[in-house]
Amino acid sequence: MSTGEHHEMIPIWFFIGCLIAFYGILIMGAGIYEIFNPPVKKVALWHLHAGIWWGAIMILFGLFYIIKFKPKK
Amino acid sequence: MNGFPLLAVANAPTLTLGAVDLLIIVTYFLVVIAIGVYLKKFTNTGEDFFLAGRKMTAWIAGISFISANLSSLETMGWSAMAYQYGMLGAHAYLIGAIPAILFLAVVMMPFYYICKTHSVPGYLKLRYGEGARSIAGVSFSFMTVMVSGASMFAMAKILNLLLGWDIHVSIWVSSITVAIYVALGGLLSAVFNEVLQFFLIWFGSLLIPILGIIHAGGWNKMMQTIQQNVKIIHPTVQNADFTSLWRNLGSFDANPMGIDWFGMVFGLGLAVSFGYWCTDFLQVQRVIVAKNLRAAQNGTIIGAVLKMCVPLIVTIPGLLGLAVLLNPDGSPMVLVPESDPRARITNHTFNDVLPLLMGQYLGPGLLGLGVTAMIAGFMSGMAGNVSAFATVWTYDVYKPLIKKDGNDEHYLHVGRWTSIIGVVISIAAAYILLWFSNILEFLQVLVFFFIVPLFGTVILGMLWKRATPAGGFWGFLTAIIFSIGMWVFVHSFPEGYRPQPKVQFDKGAVVSVERQNGNNGKITRVIVESGKVDIVNVPITNAVQVAAGKKTELTLTNEVVLPPSVVQKNSTVPVQILAPEVVDAQAKTNTAFGVENVPVVLKSGVNVVYSDIEMKFAPAAFNPQHAKYIARSEKAKPMAINMYSGFWSLVVCVVVTVVVSLFTKPKPEAELKNLVMGLTEIPDEGPCPWYENPKLWAAVVLAVLVLVNIIFW
Numbered sequence: 001m002s003t004g005e006h007h008e009m010i011p012i013w014f015f016i017g018c019l020i021a022f023y024g025i026l027i028m029g030a031g032i033y034e035i036f037n038p039p040v041k042k043v044a045l046w047h048l049h050a051g052i053w054w055g056a057i058m059i060l061f062g063l064f065y066i067i068k069f070k071p072k073k
Numbered sequence: 074m075n076g077f078p079l080l081a082v083a084n085a086p087t088l089t090l091g092a093v094d095l096l097i098i099v100t101y102f103l104v105v106i107a108i109g110v111y112l113k114k115f116t117n118t119g120e121d122f123f124l125a126g127r128k129m130t131a132w133i134a135g136i137s138f139i140s141a142n143l144s145s146l147e148t149m150g151w152s153a154m155a156y157q158y159g160m161l162g163a164h165a166y167l168i169g170a171i172p173a174i175l176f177l178a179v180v181m182m183p184f185y186y187i188c189k190t191h192s193v194p195g196y197l198k199l200r201y202g203e204g205a206r207s208i209a210g211v212s213f214s215f216m217t218v219m220v221s222g223a224s225m226f227a228m229a230k231i232l233n234l235l236l237g238w239d240i241h242v243s244i245w246v247s248s249i250t251v252a253i254y255v256a257l258g259g260l261l262s263a264v265f266n267e268v269l270q271f272f273l274i275w276f277g278s279l280l281i282p283i284l285g286i287i288h289a290g291g292w293n294k295m296m297q298t299i300q301q302n303v304k305i306i307h308p309t310v311q312n313a314d315f316t317s318l319w320r321n322l323g324s325f326d327a328n329p330m331g332i333d334w335f336g337m338v339f340g341l342g343l344a345v346s347f348g349y350w351c352t353d354f355l356q357v358q359r360v361i362v363a364k365n366l367r368a369a370q371n372g373t374i375i376g377a378v379l380k381m382c383v384p385l386i387v388t389i390p391g392l393l394g395l396a397v398l399l400n401p402d403g404s405p406m407v408l409v410p411e412s413d414p415r416a417r418i419t420n421h422t423f424n425d426v427l428p429l430l431m432g433q434y435l436g437p438g439l440l441g442l443g444v445t446a447m448i449a450g451f452m453s454g455m456a457g458n459v460s461a462f463a464t465v466w467t468y469d470v471y472k473p474l475i476k477k478d479g480n481d482e483h484y485l486h487v488g489r490w491t492s493i494i495g496v497v498i499s500i501a502a503a504y505i506l507l508w509f510s511n512i513l514e515f516l517q518v519l520v521f522f523f524i525v526p527l528f529g530t531v532i533l534g535m536l537w538k539r540a541t542p543a544g545g546f547w548g549f550l551t552a553i554i555f556s557i558g559m560w561v562f563v564h565s566f567p568e569g570y571r572p573q574p575k576v577q578f579d580k581g582a583v584v585s586v587e588r589q590n591g592n593n594g595k596i597t598r599v600i601v602e603s604g605k606v607d608i609v610n611v612p613i614t615n616a617v618q619v620a621a622g623k624k625t626e627l628t629l630t631n632e633v634v635l636p637p638s639v640v641q642k643n644s645t646v647p648v649q650i651l652a653p654e655v656v657d658a659q660a661k662t663n664t665a666f667g668v669e670n671v672p673v674v675l676k677s678g679v680n681v682v683y684s685d686i687e688m689k690f691a692p693a694a695f696n697p698q699h700a701k702y703i704a705r706s707e708k709a710k711p712m713a714i715n716m717y718s719g720f721w722s723l724v725v726c727v728v729v730t731v732v733v734s735l736f737t738k739p740k741p742e743a744e745l746k747n748l749v750m751g752l753t754e755i756p757d758e759g760p761c762p763w764y765e766n767p768k769l770w771a772a773v774v775l776a777v778l779v780l781v782n783i784i785f786w
Contacts, residue, residue: 009115012133012268019104020272023097027438030093034436043436044397045284051436054280 013069021062028055088235088432094441101445102250105269105452109254109262119484122259123464124362131368133268135375138359139383140267143274144454145447146227148387153423155391156408157307158330158712159299159315160785161337163388167318168342170380171778173350175771177360178373181351183755184535186366187747192461193352193531194469200534200748201545203473208549210469212523214462217355218495221458222502228451229503234417235428236444244503247448251456252496255463256489260362263453263460267359270449271379277439277446278386281427284434285393298396302405303329306395315395318785325706332713336704340716344723348528355461367758370767377774381781394426398433418653419667459495463488466495522556525719529726538749540730543737548730556722561690563699563714569687570694571610574639576673577651579605585658586666596666599650599673602658605680611635611648613683624684635673648673 031051038046090098116122129137155162190196194213198206229243254262289295296316304311313329314321321328322337332340350356360376363369398406406429409420416422421429431443467488472479479487530549533540578584582604588594613633638647647670657664675681695714697707704717747753763769 010111012265015104015108015265016269016272019100019269020276022100023276023438023442026093026097027442030091030438031436039436044433045288046436048284048287050280050284050434051439054276054439058276 008072010071011069013065014071017062017065017067017069019062020058021066024055024058024060024062026055027051027058031055088428088440088444090236090441090444091437093438094444097438097441098445098448101273101449102246105254105266106250108265108269109257112254112258112262112265116257116259116261116485119467119481119488121261122485122488123460123467124260124358129264129363129368129372131363131371131375133264134360134363134368134372135379136271137264137267138356138372138376139379140271140274140453141355141359141457142380143271143383143450144224144457145231145450146224146454148274148278148450149231149424149427149447151387152391152394152427154712155388156394156423156426157391157410158328158710159303159313159392159395160318160388161321161328161330161332162391163318163384163785164337164341166380166384166388167778167782168338169346170350171377171774172342173346174373174377174380175774176347177351177357178370178377178767179771181532181535182360182370182373183366184748184750184753185357185361186369187753187756190361192465192469193357193527194465196531196748197534197545198469198473200745201530201540202542204542204546205530205549206469206473208546208553209527210465212553214466214470216523217458217462217465218498219502221455221462221495221499223506224451224454224458225499226503226506228448229507231424231428231447234425240507244500247452247455248496248500248503251452251459252493255456255459255496256492259488259492260358260460260464263456264359264362266449266456267453270446270453273442273446273449275386277442277444278390280439281430281434281443282385282389282393285390285397285430288434289393289396295392295396299392302395305405306407315392318782320786325708329710330713331706331708331710332704332716333706336713336716336720340713340718340720344525344528344719345716347532348525348719348723352528352531353524355457358461358464365758366756367761367765367767371765371770374767374770374774377771381774381778390427390430393430398426398429415649415651415667418651419665455496455499459492459499462495463491466491522560522718522722523553525722526552526556526726529723530730533727533730534749536750537734538742538745538752539734539739541734541737541739544730544732544734547733548726548728551729552722552726555725556718559703559718559721563695563703563718564692565690565699566688566694566696568642569689570691570696571641571687572691572694573646574610574641574648575608575651576611576635576648577607577609577653578655579607580654582606582652582655582679583658584652584655584664596668596671598671599652599668600658601673601675601679603676603678604655605682606675608635608681608683609686610641610684611639613681624682626680626682629675629677629679629681631677633675635675637670637672 028051031049034051035049151162151165154165185193185196188196188199190199194206194209197209225244225248228247229240232238232243233240254266258265286292286295289298299315303313303315307313307329310329312326314327315329319334322332322334325331325333360369360373363372394408395405398408400406407420408423408426409415411422411424413420413422431440435443467484471487471491472484476483526549529552530545533548534545578601583602584604585600585602586596587598587600588596613635635648638645640646650668650671650673652664652666654663654665656662695711697709700709700714701707703709703721704714706713709717742752745752
């Protein structure tokens with residue numbers, strides 16, 4: 001996005017990258033924790049460990065946006 | 074059902090969140106407020122606040138355009154539609170959206186963009202004069218805050234049902250957050266959050282269809298299971314084809330919506346879709362703020378591509394609900410409409426299909442992300458409406474009617490305050506809906522019918538220079554009145570409408586249940602030992618005489634037996650028995666059940682509230698005898714009636730506008746410059762590389778649309 005008159009605006013994509021990467025870390029972390037501490041009541045298809053690979057995809061996506069749209073100093 | 078117990082829905086919340094899930098939700102709230110605070114320094118002028126400085130790139134405009142429409146009401150609502158109507162639900166994202174979005178991009182966008190209007194009512198002022206603008210401005214302002222309130226109400230209600238959160242806390246926390254970020258950053262803030270929400274919705278929702286299809290055994294297996302299960306889930310349309318887009322539209326009987334191809338193409342594809350996508354200001358505002366005309370056009374086309382992908386996270390989960398949601402005994406889970414008396418007592422509702430799938434597949438963290446996506450969808454829906462309200466109110470009501478000579482700073486100030494007032498009115502609307510929840514149903518339909526006449530008026534204004542101010546005004550007004558008239562007509566019952574007979578036991582009533590073959594068999598009789606019972610439209614003439622339409626309360630002095638069914642208007646209707654929370658007389662434990670068609674014995678001493686209900690006007694019911702005049706079939710379901718009503722409303726708008734215009738004086742051509750086709754010169758934006766050519770991409774998207782329709786024919 002363009003700029004204001006006196007300030008350079010941080011691109012929205014950077015905020016998105018940060019948030020998605022942070023969420024990815026939490027989700028992957030929760031998925032790994034569950035492998036070592038399996039819950040009593042499991043969700044359907046628990047054995048696929050969706051949290052781990054979905055979290056990893058989110059981290060990669062988030063990092064890509066963070067690096068590509070890092071604010072210039 | 075015939076005596077078999079229905080699924081008992083526990084009163085406990087459907088989903089349970091853990092610490093990681095809560096952390097994800099709290100982070101979202103903190104981030105959106107931080108973004109609002111950050112963006113305040115970039116909103117220094119009216120143009121910044123109301124139109125985000127007209128600086129958006131095509132990608133941001135396109136994502137925001139589609140995201141403004143991808144609210145949680147939309148995702149949950151259209152998943153419910155797919156559960157109810159099968160594959161036909163996907164039409165809302167194909168013929169019901171794409172042609173209209175492409176038309177907006179290629180044909181209408183140049184006019185909106187060149188006349189530099191702040192809003193669609195603003196265009197009406199330039200083209201037709203103050204009359205048409207005033208109707209549009211006032212009704213649009215009213216609609217936006219009401220829809221915003223509806224969004225807030227729906228969110229609070231859903232969070233309460235799914236997670237057990239307090240309704241008031243949900244309303245206030247979300248509204249204050251929205252008020253902060255919209256008042257600070259205006260449309261820029263709303264757009265930023267819409268883009269953020271877009272990614273959250275995709276990451277929060279896409280896993281459900283992926284896991285669901287794996288669980289169902291692949292696409293083909295899922296379709297086979299659906300056709301088997303609908304015989305149990307939707308017994309009234311059990312012969313309908315739930316798995317096709319067009320193959321089942323040859324007759325009204327062959328599909329679950331009770332519609333034919335004409336209604337789908339001209340009702341949804343023309344009237345409703347073009348009305349919504351080309352003239353709903355909330356949508357159009359998202360793309361007219363792009364940095365130049367080409368970005369506005371390409372942004373709209375990007376929006377069309379993204380729209381075509383939405384069935385992946387909306388329609389497929391709805392279809393999965395028909396295949397993979399099972400009871401503990403392996404039978405298909407039966408969800409019911411919100412209007413069904415069993416809703417949330419013994420059965421989950423259609424609207425629960427997405428949350429139920431979330432609970433079924435999403436573990437810790439993923440569930441928090443799914444719920445965050447839902448909250449983000451509601452909040453950005455609210456923010457979009459509030460920012461549109463601030464723009465339309467400031468430019469189309471306040472500026473022309475209240476203070477014409479203010480400076481830019483003054484209007485910016487008014488815009489900020491209007492955003493806050495918009496949120497306050499939305500909160501009031503949410504509370505009105507809380508007390509009169511049926512209004513939500515009327516409201517959505519009224520919004521639906523308002524935008525179709527608006528499209529008729531705008532498109533005639535753009536394409537036909539002979540359309541006169543009087544023609545535009547009367548065409549618009551007549552079509553709105555006609556729409557409301559049609560709605561009243563299909564809900565009217567001159568011979569009286571009697572809701573299904575029902576017996577509902579109040580909390581704590583002590584009940585004995587007799588069954589065939591022991592504890593798990595079919596229920597054959599219910600005996601109420603003590604407590605309170607609400608009875609609707611079941612005759613108990615031995616005990617009490619009540620006139621039609623009246624209610625009475627009494628304590629029985631002798632035993633009364635209620636029949637398993639009653640005769641209403643020459644047909645036998647089963648009595649519905651609902652026990653959401655009663656005490657089992659033998660086991661002395663709490664229990665819940667729902668059953669039809671069994672006798673009920675009320676012992677002496679039981680308190681009875683008896684009502685005999687007969688209505689001439691029932692907003693929750695459709696009169697098939699009236700519906701057939703609008704939707705051409707008695708079998709038409711609500712959605713089919715809405716589509717045909719949209720079509721007739723467009724026809725009325727066009728006919729009245731044309732006839733009145735032919736008898737009244739048109740505006741001079743000089744005043745129509747840059748407003749009407751043929752009198753508008755499209756500016757040359759310089760050489761355009763092929764990959765930025767809107768017409769080329771519109772043609773590609775159209776070709777993909779045709780291909781998708783053929784594949785899923």
